Amino acid sequence: MTLRPELDFWHPVLTSEELGDTPEKVRLLGTEVSVFRTAKKPLRGGGTVGAVLDRCPHRGASLSKGHVREGCVVCPYHGWSWAPDGTGKSPGNPDGRFRTQAFDALESDGAIWIKRAGTAVPFPRFDVAGFLEIARFRRRVNAPLEVVLDNFIEVEHTGNVHYVLGYDTHRLDEVICKVETTPETVRVYNQGPQKPMPWALRKLFRYPPNAHFVDDWTTRFAPVSSVYDQYWIDRLTGERGGDFLRNAVFFTPVEDDVTDLFVFVFAEATAWVASASTACCSSR
Numbered sequence: 001m002t003l004r005p006e007l008d009f010w011h012p013v014l015t016s017e018e019l020g021d022t023p024e025k026v027r028l029l030g031t032e033v034s035v036f037r038t039a040k041k042p043l044r045g046g047g048t049v050g051a052v053l054d055r056c057p058h059r060g061a062s063l064s065k066g067h068v069r070e071g072c073v074v075c076p077y078h079g080w081s082w083a084p085d086g087t088g089k090s091p092g093n094p095d096g097r098f099r100t101q102a103f104d105a106l107e108s109d110g111a112i113w114i115k116r117a118g119t120a121v122p123f124p125r126f127d128v129a130g131f132l133e134i135a136r137f138r139r140r141v142n143a144p145l146e147v148v149l150d151n152f153i154e155v156e157h158t159g160n161v162h163y164v165l166g167y168d169t170h171r172l173d174e175v176i177c178k179v180e181t182t183p184e185t186v187r188v189y190n191q192g193p194q195k196p197m198p199w200a201l202r203k204l205f206r207y208p209p210n211a212h213f214v215d216d217w218t219t220r221f222a223p224v225s226s227v228y229d230q231y232w233i234d235r236l237t238g239e240r241g242g243d244f245l246r247n248a249v250f251f252t253p254v255e256d257d258v259t260d261l262f263v264f265v266f267a268e269a270t271a272w273v274a275s276a277s278t279a280c281c282s283s284r
């Protein structure tokens with residue numbers, strides 16, 4: 001089977017919570033893959049996972065409707081079992097040698113990631129030393145990856161569409177935009193008047209009056225992902241104030257016109273603790 005070149009790179013396909021002890025079917029650029037845990041998930045950290053083509057090579061049954069036994073996914077139709085390296089066993093023909101398409105798979109950062117087996121590409125680490133994870137989720141968007149990415153890289157919509165983080169619609173012409181490119185990345189720095197925010201959230205974020213909101217992001221393309229640094233500065237002194245958020249967003253191409261967003265949200269540990277205690281004290 002011919003796999004598309006985008007599958008050479010690591011893509012998140014499920015959050016860790018979405019993969020239990022039974023196999024799950026995922027799609028990556030139209031290829032259906034059965035993802036499964038080869039051992040029970042540990043209480044902390046990542047477990048071991050496997051991924052093979054969802055279609056059983058014997059008679060085409062969906063392996064994700066089967067179960068896991070001894071680290072292999074077992075087909076629900078005739079009981080052939082498939083190991084994470086793609087080797088198969090038939091109960092009726094124990095000496096037979098069988099193979100299916102396997103994928104490299106791992107669990108990291110609270111997600112399940114897969115790629116074409118054997119490609120030598122680095123895992124897409126994002127630097128969150130000194131940050132606390134405050135949210136992680138997957139959202140499906142019925143639009144091509146290019147369209148979804150285009151939405152993320154322009155700021156004009158934030159005034160109307162975003163509830164909290166974004167720019168004042170009536171002052172969009174004050175937003176500064178600087179762009180730097182390298183062969184592998186695009187970095188964009190946006191700074192402008194923060195849109196009006198509800199009082200309680202302003203307390204939580206310790207958002208200063210007349211502050212400018214900064215959205216400083218870098219996008220990479222293998223796989224397509226962006227890391228957003230978001231914070232506020234005093235527009236007169238240029239000093240930072242309030243929280244500092246770092247969001248990593250991975251754009252997983254499910255089909256040509258369907259994209260999954262994997263969003264990992266972090267807050268700078270010291271600022272988050274300070275703002276949480278401020279919110280706590282001011283509510284008494």
Ligand code: FES
Pocket residue numbers: 056057058059060061075076077078079080
């Ligand atoms: S179809 Fe899977 S074992 Fe027969």
